[in-house]
Amino acid sequence: MGLDDRKLAVLRAIVEDYVATQEPVGSRALVERHQLGVSPATVRNDMAVLEEEGYIRQPHTSAGRVPTDRGYRLFVDRLSRVKPLSPAERRAIERFLAGAVDLDDVVHRTVRLLAQLTRQVAVVQYPSLARSRVRHLELVPISTTRLTLVMIADTGRVEQRLVELPAPLLADAVIDLRRLANEKLVGVRLSDTPPLVQALIDESPPHLRPAMTTLSTVLLETLVERHEERLALAGTANLTRGGLLDFQGSLRPVLEALEEEVVLLKLIGEVEASTLRVRIGDENEIDNLRAASVVSTGYGPGATIVGGMGVLGPTRMDYPGTIATVRAVARYVGELLAQN
Amino acid sequence: MGLDDRKLAVLRAIVEDYVATQEPVGSRALVERHQLGVSPATVRNDMAVLEEEGYIRQPHTSAGRVPTDRGYRLFVDRLSRVKPLSPAERRAIERFLAGAVDLDDVVHRTVRLLAQLTRQVAVVQYPSLARSRVRHLELVPISTTRLTLVMIADTGRVEQRLVELPAPLLADAVIDLRRLANEKLVGVRLSDTPPLVQALIDESPPHLRPAMTTLSTVLLETLVERHEERLALAGTANLTRGGLLDFQGSLRPVLEALEEEVVLLKLIGEVEASTLRVRIGDENEIDNLRAASVVSTGYGPGATIVGGMGVLGPTRMDYPGTIATVRAVARYVGELLAQN
DNA sequence: TCTGGCACTCGACTGTAGCGAGTGCCAGTC
DNA sequence: GACTGGCACTCGCTACAGTCGAGTGCCAGA
Numbered sequence: 215m216g217l218d219d220r221k222l223a224v225l226r227a228i229v230e231d232y233v234a235t236q237e238p239v240g241s242r243a244l245v246e247r248h249q250l251g252v253s254p255a256t257v258r259n260d261m262a263v264l265e266e267e268g269y270i271r272q273p274h275t276s277a278g279r280v281p282t283d284r285g286y287r288l289f290v291d292r293l294s295r296v297k298p299l300s301p302a303e304r305r306a307i308e309r310f311l312a313g314a315v316d317l318d319d320v321v322h323r324t325v326r327l328l329a330q331l332t333r334q335v336a337v338v339q340y341p342s343l344a345r346s347r348v349r350h351l352e353l354v355p356i357s358t359t360r361l362t363l364v365m366i367a368d369t370g371r372v373e374q375r376l377v378e379l380p381a382p383l384l385a386d387a388v389i390d391l392r393r394l395a396n397e398k399l400v401g402v403r404l405s406d407t408p409p410l411v412q413a414l415i416d417e418s419p420p421h422l423r424p425a426m427t428t429l430s431t432v433l434l435e436t437l438v439e440r441h442e443e444r445l446a447l448a449g450t451a452n453l454t455r456g457g458l459l460d461f462q463g464s465l466r467p468v469l470e471a472l473e474e475e476v477v478l479l480k481l482i483g484e485v486e487a488s489t490l491r492v493r494i495g496d497e498n499e500i501d502n503l504r505a506a507s508v509v510s511t512g513y514g515p516g517a518t519i520v521g522g523m524g525v526l527g528p529t530r531m532d533y534p535g536t537i538a539t540v541r542a543v544a545r546y547v548g549e550l551l552a553q554n
Numbered sequence: 555m556g557l558d559d560r561k562l563a564v565l566r567a568i569v570e571d572y573v574a575t576q577e578p579v580g581s582r583a584l585v586e587r588h589q590l591g592v593s594p595a596t597v598r599n600d601m602a603v604l605e606e607e608g609y610i611r612q613p614h615t616s617a618g619r620v621p622t623d624r625g626y627r628l629f630v631d632r633l634s635r636v637k638p639l640s641p642a643e644r645r646a647i648e649r650f651l652a653g654a655v656d657l658d659d660v661v662h663r664t665v666r667l668l669a670q671l672t673r674q675v676a677v678v679q680y681p682s683l684a685r686s687r688v689r690h691l692e693l694v695p696i697s698t699t700r701l702t703l704v705m706i707a708d709t710g711r712v713e714q715r716l717v718e719l720p721a722p723l724l725a726d727a728v729i730d731l732r733r734l735a736n737e738k739l740v741g742v743r744l745s746d747t748p749p750l751v752q753a754l755i756d757e758s759p760p761h762l763r764p765a766m767t768t769l770s771t772v773l774l775e776t777l778v779e780r781h782e783e784r785l786a787l788a789g790t791a792n793l794t795r796g797g798l799l800d801f802q803g804s805l806r807p808v809l810e811a812l813e814e815e816v817v818l819l820k821l822i823g824e825v826e827a828s829t830l831r832v833r834i835g836d837e838n839e840i841d842n843l844r845a846a847s848v849v850s851t852g853y854g855p856g857a858t859i860v861g862g863m864g865v866l867g868p869t870r871m872d873y874p875g876t877i878a879t880v881r882a883v884a885r886y887v888g889e890l891l892a893q894n
Numbered sequence: 895t896c897t898g899g900c901a902c903t904c905g906a907c908t909g910t911a912g913c914g915a916g917t918g919c920c921a922g923t924c
Numbered sequence: 925g926a927c928t929g930g931c932a933c934t935c936g937c938t939a940c941a942g943t944c945g946a947g948t949g950c951c952a953g954a
Contacts, residue, residue: 240916253928258917276916276935315776316715350694354706356894362706366694372704372714375656376894436655450790451809465805469791554696554716580947593897598948616904616947 223250224260225269226293229281233532236456238278283495283529290492290533297534299542303331307546317370321446324523324547329449331539334527335472337482340444341369341520343437344405351399353392358382363432369520370554373442377432380424391422391429404438445478460528467502482522485512490541495529505529509536513544515552563590564600565609566633569621573870576796578618623835623869630832630873637874639882643671647886657710661786664863664887669789671879674867675812677822680784681709681860683777684745691739693732698722703772709860710894713782717772720764731762731769744778785818800868807842822862825852830881835869845869849876853884855892
């Protein structure tokens with residue numbers, strides 16, 4: 215069922231106008247604002263076809279047309295031209311990210327930047343532990359039977375855990391423990407540690423074995439098995455933009471979804487390659503977000519992906535602009551990470 | 555112009571009913587639901603006085619009465635009886651907090667717990683660095699001119715920073731550097747470090763002095779001077795409870811305020827003793843929160859305070875219940891911290 | 895000092911009418 | 925055959941008038 219070029223142009227015009235004005239767009243307004251070269255009546259005929267095909271719909275009989283999720287999808291896939299960032303935006307990104315002092319800072323700045331540039335809700339996942347390598351393990355004694363395990367990853371993430379030892383341990387023993395653990399584990403992907411950890415225990419001298427066992431358990435349980443992911447969120451206030459018209463009148467479900475880490479991870483964490491992904495309305499698997507769209511991408515130093523980031527807003531969003539921004543920010547952050 | 559006991563009882567009844575129903579309360583409903591022992595007409599007279607004194611007001615002529623900020627204040631100060639937590643709530647608190655594996659986990663669990671129990675927005679400040687003591691400093695070389703500084707505080711907080719050395723440093727030198735820094739700084743309050751740091755530089759052997767100087771700069775600048783506070787937030791979805799009637803119709807300003815760390819710190823971070831504080835509506839210094847109330851308190855192991863936590867909701871909130879919950883959660887968290 | 899009664903106010907709701915944006919369809923034109 | 929102008933029709937929105945009822949303030953009387 216072919217849509218000819220003009221019908222596509224009409225759809226594009228409808229999407230653009232609706233995104234800009236947030237009001238159903240009628241045939242007259244359309245020919246006035248766009249150079250379609252035909253009369254309103256013709257446009258009406260085209261609209262009838264587009265509606266039949268499910269790309270647009272009428273809120274009520276005597277109203278203009280509004281794009282459907284399917285319409286946005288077609289728009290994103292075939293009709294939108296990439297909107298290059300303005301130099302001012304590029305500079306803003308660079309300046310904003312340049313001052314970061316550590317990973318926390320990078321993530322926080324990034325998420326605020328994204329929220330500010332897109333005027334939507336932004337989510338940034340910290341570099342995933344599963345995709346990180348161990349750079350260093352540190353053991354800090356607190357008492358003779360307790361120590362703090364600090365793991366520093368090559369992605370800049372630092373995690374600490376309290377370890378309750380089965381028996382008191384002398385300072386020298388702690389040093390041995392640390393040396394052994396570091397020898398075996400530094401440079402290893404966290405997701406690859408499980409088999410190595412067993413070897414680590416087996417090769418420990420007998421007097422260290424109980425301590426090494428508990429240490430390994432903590433390491434595996436808290437850092438690998440329940441994969442400890444962290445997130446930063448910003449821009450929730452932007453949800454109130456568009457005054458309750460978006461999100462079919464209630465922010466409730468959206469705010470609820472945003473509180474669930476699991477949900478957010480699902481949204482932006484499922485990244486294999488650095489391909490940018492757009493999920494529009496119904497395409498979202500989370501029920502609470504059927505009225506929202508998500509633009510997400512992976513990021514990382516060079517070609518490797520260490521985490522995801524993205525933006526969430528009403529289905530009626532500026533897709534070309536948002537896509538361009540998300541892509542650009544992800545690239546800058548990647549470069550920043552590569553430097554460290 | 556003393557308010558006699560009955561007038562106070564009327565005020566209490568108005569506050570309780572309004573909080574429960576969220577609708578202006580009239581004189582008839584009042585005598586029906588509370589044993590005041592007088593007729594509606596008498597109550598009306600009392601109401602007139604209460605209104606004159608600024609404790610209640612009428613949204614419009616011909617409507618019931620609603621408490622003013624001043625009315626809530628009087629209620630909180632003199633009229634509310636402490637509402638003891640139910641055993642189920644106590645158990646929920648204990649169970650919820652018991653499973654925490656590290657400081658991050660404690661804070662996250664606490665904030666979710668608070669939000670859930672009070673059905674409002676909860677904020678928890680991480681133990682403040684300024685109030686923490688150094689437990690250990692670790693230096694992890696990344697290259698010959700770069701190392702990661704990790705500071706572990708006695709409150710469980712762990713901070714890391716990248717240090718760019720002015721000149722390459724050998725592994726042995728790094729070890730010396732770490733030893734020196736730890737000797738001088740372990741056990742010291744972060745807020746007390748500045749004078750010690752100068753001594754630390756002066757006493758370093760010449761070949762370590764440049765490195766020690768940059769190290770100290772990083773330490774001071776990022777950890778002490780711009781006091782690095784962290785926060786956790788939960789329950790924003792609860793703002794939509796009460797369907798836009800609270801917060802005079804717009805969540806916008808509230809959500810905006812909640813995004814500003816500085817604002818939140820001001821709300822819950824200004825704690826000297828562990829006294830619980832209630833700020834009602836206009837008493838808040840932040841303009842965006844004139845329609846909100848905040849219940850906050852300090853927490854920490856034993857009698858020392860290391861940070862603040864609190865809850866934010868509509869002025870029309872269940873003060874006795876919220877106060878009891880915040881107090882109880884803060885105490886449990888304090889006990890938990892004392893154990894570690 | 896309290897109470898019952900009464901007149902009054904005013905927001906909420908309902909029904910009606912007019913307006914206007916927008917459509918679908920049809921006959922006519924290039 | 926594709927496009928266009930014209931026209932009747934739909935229907936949401938707004939304004940307006942009328943009614944209802946909750947709640948008040950006040951006053952005379954117990």
